[in-house]
Amino acid sequence: MFYTLQMEDKNHRFVCIYRGPSHTYKVQRLAEATSYRFRIQACSDAGEGPFSDTYTFSTTKTVPSALKAPRVHQLEGNVCEVTWETIPPMRGDRVNYILQVLVGRESEYKQVFKGEESAFQITGLQGNTDYRFRVCACRRCQDTNQELCGPLSPSSLFTLRRQEQQCLGETSAVETVKGAGIISSDERFAAVVVCVFAGVSILMACLLQYFFMK
Structure with a gap:
């Protein structure tokens, strides 16, 4: 036994879409929300049997496909x-x-x-x-x-x-730079004082030596 499956085309003519021993057949590339008409007959070595009553099948509307992760x-x-x-x-x-x-x-x-x-x-x-x-x-x-x-x-x-932590980190970095700037200024001031004191001491020594020689 084998079977002949026919489907009605756009011109309302039945055309064969499957012929073989299987009891199932998948019809692909159908349009959504559209009606299709099918009929089938059984065949053997003795000959072809009559076609079945026409069965009308309607496809549903297509749902949207899955989206990618947002x-x-x-x-x-x-x-x-x-x-x-x-x-x-x-x-x-x-x-x-x-x-x-x-x-x-x-x-x-x-x-x-x-x-x-x-x-x-x-x-x-x-x-x-x-x-x-x-x-x-x-x-x-x-x-x-x-x-x-x-x-x-x-x-x-x-x-x-947490953006607050980033802000705190930036603030700490700024304070550290400011602290470094203050320390550097104090060191420069101390160096200037030492230089001035050394210059005055040398000047006093020169004046004392001058007076003793006189």
Whole structure:
């Protein structure tokens, strides 16, 4: 026994897409939200049997593909900016993005943004706390007003860098330089005093010698 599988083409004619002994066949490169008609017949050495009733199969709309892990950049203060890649409209349907964050040791992600933009700033971050961000794309169907969300992206880990420590380090370095400058000035002043004292002593010795010789 072998089987002949036929599919109706654009001209409403049935064409053979498979002929063989298998009971399954995968049809690829179908268009989304489109109806297709199939029929099948069984064949043997005795001849070909009648075709089955026509079966109509409709494909669904395609969901957006998974995005790459978002990128996180620290801004001034306790603020970071999360950015992600975008995808073009899908057959005229707009695409929104959902951003989620997992804070510290929490067990569930929380949604912090939903919209068409490809960036979002988060304020009020805490130091020594891990933040994990992930994003997904959602297709807004115009005809049915249905929202089809794709899989979530891999997460990106972010930890706030403490800028206060950097400022303290810079301040200490400045104070050290200033201290070094003060010490150097004192040393120069002492050297000037010693030179003046030595000059006066030599002058006095010369005057005393002059008077004794007289």
